Amino acid sequence: MTMTGSSTFGFIGLGVMGEPMCRHLVQKTRVKVLVHDINAEPVARLVQTGAIDAGSISGLAKANVIFISMPSGEHLKKICEMAGGLLEFARPGQTIVDLSTSPLKLTRELAGTFAARGADYADAPVARTRAAAEAGTLAISVGATPEVFTRIEPLLRCFASEVTHCGDVGSGQVVKILNNMVVVGTVTALCEAAAIAESAGVSTRTLFDAFSKGSADSFALRNHGYKAVAAREFPERVFSTDYMHKDISYALDMAKDAGIEAREAALGASLLTEASQSGFGANYWPVIVKIIERSSKQ
Incomplete structure (x- = not known):
């Protein structure tokens, strides 16, 4: 898969599910993928497959499309709202895709805050197992506008065999x-x-x-x-x-x-x-x- 223009992807959260998802994104697109995690080991492994170590959230925030895979809503809220977090660098033309399972209220609040800065937001929580993440056969329910869904669906299909548009932002989490x-x-x-x-x-x-x-x-x-x-x-x-x-x-x-x-x-x-x-x-x-x-x- 190729993307036109100067597209750059970012991926933050390289845990049990995040690392294999990111690996598929790196291997199946011909686009620069910036990665960041608090643990150095998965970053190093992904760099070996062609990813680029962003070094920080601010470095990752240069990406046009940013994927997030966090263990909880608390972690998601922190990386978005902290000083030097994603919201600080949000800009028009940027798309944020949350692959985590996150609270509905927080999802809608973050979508509104990113929208105020001109950035699009989609919730795309993944289902199925770690083995499915490794195989690229996850199932994803997506909450987004039709335009944003059309834009991100081909990317989600890099690591998912089932991608369902469930409605507006928050619907994927529901x-x-x-x-x-x-x-x-x-x-x-x-x-x-x-x-x-x-x-x-x-x-x-x-x-x-x-x-x-x-x-x-x-x-x-x-x-x-x-x-x-x-x-x-x-x-x-x-x-x-x-x-x-x-x-x-x-x-x-x-x-x-x-x-x-x-x-x-x-x-x-x-x-x-x-x-x-x-x-x-x-x-x-x-x-x-x-x-x-x-x-x-x-």
Whole structure:
């Protein structure tokens, strides 16, 4: 893919998801890509693939299109609003694309502040796993004007196989956050079913094999269910308990603002909180099955 003119891309936040996304952007475009992260290791690896170390946020802010991949809304707010942050250097013709899962209110506030400086803003939170980020097969829900979406869609497709325009700014976050809310509810049900089945003498794998042939089949079953719950594998540096709790808290905030009592989401949040308090905060979040199993033995 090529871009005309003097386009330059920037990418800040080179963590578990950010680094592979940025690598695809570097490898699949013929455009200068400036990168920045507080950790030197991913920067060095990306420089080897052709990226340029921006050295600072101010250096990165020279880019025409800036991608952000942060672990939380607090991190996003900081890199935008701090002295020497992205807002300080925002200008007409610049486009900011937030790939993080961020609070709806903050997303709309930042979009308005960037717009006041002439810059466009899009929320494009990514879904699926680290393996999907490595393979370039993420799913992205986008909140942006039609014009901005048309401009950034080809870039997002460098690391995503599914890119959906959900509406104006903030819409991408709504869809992503509610997606995760539903996934947590589904996996919670799978974990409860597994614990009950095991206590009744039926193995989790036998149960899940039967589910996969019937109406309880789902993406969550075939991925989180088989690969984590049945396999009893909850590694670190995959989507963690603490990260998922953050997303569920965003869903509960949205529900509160809408005057809706999201009971299932509240249950998921409580299980994630208990898992974190039990020392599983950094583990892959389906580790909540251990909390459910433990409750049956009390």
